[in-house]
Amino acid sequence: MFKKVLIAEDFQDTNAGIVSALSNKLNIHELQEELYCDKAFNRVKVAQANGAPFELLITDLLFKENHIDRKLTSGVDLIKAVKAIQPSIKIIVNSMEENPSKVKSLFKEQHIDGYVCKGRHSLNELTTAILEVYQNNIYLSPQINMASNQHIIELDEFDISILTELANGLSKKEIAEKFKQNNITPNSESTIDKRVSKLFDDFGAKNSTQLIAILTRDGLI
Amino acid sequence: MFKKVLIAEDFQDTNAGIVSALSNKLNIHELQEELYCDKAFNRVKVAQANGAPFELLITDLLFKENHIDRKLTSGVDLIKAVKAIQPSIKIIVNSMEENPSKVKSLFKEQHIDGYVCKGRHSLNELTTAILEVYQNNIYLSPQINMASNQHIIELDEFDISILTELANGLSKKEIAEKFKQNNITPNSESTIDKRVSKLFDDFGAKNSTQLIAILTRDGLI
DNA sequence: CACCCCCTTACACATATCTGTAAGGGGGTG
DNA sequence: CACCCCCTTACAGATATGTGTAAGGGGGTG
Known part of the structure; x- marks a missing residue:
């Protein structure tokens, strides 16, 4: 199993829910959490510099603005920054986003490894996703129906x-x-x-x- | 402290986060959780019928639709239904909603006791809110600035x-x-x-x- | 090269939008 | 009643919108 995992999620309750579920269900040695993209990125950078890099990043897409200045303002920004310094890291996105074309672009443009859609089963899904990604598979929430009749119209x-x-x-x-x-x-x-x-x-x-x-x-x- | 509390929240991770935080921080004897409004309402009804009513309901506002038929489709629906059978129950809303006029109307129309806005401190806020509400005070997230320059324009x-x-x-x-x-x-x-x-x-x-x-x-x- | 398709652009025309001005009606006040 | 305020309504005119037609240009194909 992954030994060192980082969670980036700005809602304290969601963050706590993920941490508590993963500590209980999966044997992850080191589970760190951050509420800000910039801080999450710093942790990745520091961990790598210390020769103990994170193996998996679980991140949300939307991060609320507040009084603190931000360089990285979204999950996509964070993913880009992290991949730039550590291309091999695995990434699972955990978000409310349900639009198939947006999720598709995460896999295509950002090369993420898993997508979990927040909902009534998202913790179970997240556990499954981690196991799959650890096996070098990709994971996609079943509720994101890529072939559905929803708008797959590409806006350039x-x-x-x-x-x-x-x-x-x-x-x-x-x-x-x-x-x-x-x-x-x-x-x-x-x-x-x-x-x-x-x-x-x-x-x-x-x-x-x-x-x-x-x-x-x-x-x- | 409240002895019997119900949490209605459809996101599994958020739900789990709230439950784990409250079990650790507050000495609540019975802490139940539900992912659907209708099921939450049933619990309130049954608890009351059994002479062991809930004292506090913590609920979200938005509940995702899925294949299951729903009578109560939102937190406001749930609050109305619950208040109708048990007017004395205390209610704290825990939601992403940040619009002051919408929050204002929850206090004014639904007579809720506390409002916590999901964010980077929402678990801490929720704990404070529960303590305040237990003292028969009301609680409002500081980030909801009722007197701000945000739109308080009433749309009729x-x-x-x-x-x-x-x-x-x-x-x-x-x-x-x-x-x-x-x-x-x-x-x-x-x-x-x-x-x-x-x-x-x-x-x-x-x-x-x-x-x-x-x-x-x-x-x- | 001729041919075709697609995209860009210009132009035209009917309709819709937005902003004035002004007339009239109801309700409250002195 | 006269007076005032506010809301509704009509109307007018300058712009904007939406939808045609048609001309021209680039790129690919035979």
Whole structure:
């Protein structure tokens, strides 16, 4: 079994639940926990420098903001930073995120080893995930149905830029101007119109307002 | 100290964290837990029927949907049901909700005794909250600043109706027609225009799209 | 090269949005 | 009653939105 595991999770109750479950169920010699990404990253760095690196990182995705300055503000930031200094570390994400395309991108872009979706069985799932990952397998919560009829529509960076500015109250004309200023291309009002109209079809929206409502609700922007 | 406490919380890790913290820190004789509102309500009912009622309910607000049919689908539903059969029970809500006006309404409408906001100190806060509530005081997470500059703008039922339909993709003309059909008054396009424009000012939005984005993000609609 | 597809862009037109102004109605007050 | 305030409503006009059509350009293919 893993000998040295780090947990990064900002909710104290969740954090405590994970720690207590893992100490009881799995024979992990050293189980450390952190409430902040930056501190978690520091522990990884120090452990490696001392020749006793962590073998597994269990992390949440969202970390609440507070008065403390943060360099790493999300689980993805943390994963990137950790992988940069210790590519071999195993990573399990434990989060509320249910969007299949977001979870998919964690495996594809961040090369995580397991994904557990918080819920009524997440501790059991987490235990299973750890065992699987220890065997060099990957683990994915069964409730994340990659092949479902949920939106697997990929929003590219350009789509996201438009949508973010729309949600920010800019008109399409203003967006076109901003894109021209920032050398983002394409940048004609017409093309932006076309893109947005395509997204209406994709997401079954009648107008911009509904489109933004849908995407905001789903956490896609 | 409270002798009999019930915890309603659907995330297994959070649930476990609360249980383990309270068993260690507080001398509570009987600490039960449930993952579903309906089951929690049943426990309260049965305990009361057996002459050994719960003295305190600690509940979340949001409970994930799954394949099981649910009568009570939220913490507020549970609180209402429990208060209806046992008005004297003490209630502490433990949730992610940070909106002051929503928290305010829990105290005002549901007459809860404590509110703990999930975060990096929520277990410590919860312990304090239990001690305060046991002394017949109320407890409120310090991070919920009721007098802050956050939006304490009250949206009335009419506002919500308009906003919901806007987020649903209806034009203002269509909303006016729908209101006329459903005998909702006022219902002229002009008045709806005026209301929405007022909300632009209230929330600092430039147009409908941004307004809906803000309100959706804040969970107000 | 010709051909095709896809993307970008311009333009046009009907509709919707947003912001004024102004008229009228109900309720409270002196 | 006169007066005032607030809300509803109508209307007008400048902009913005959504949806067509069509022209042109790049890249791949035969």
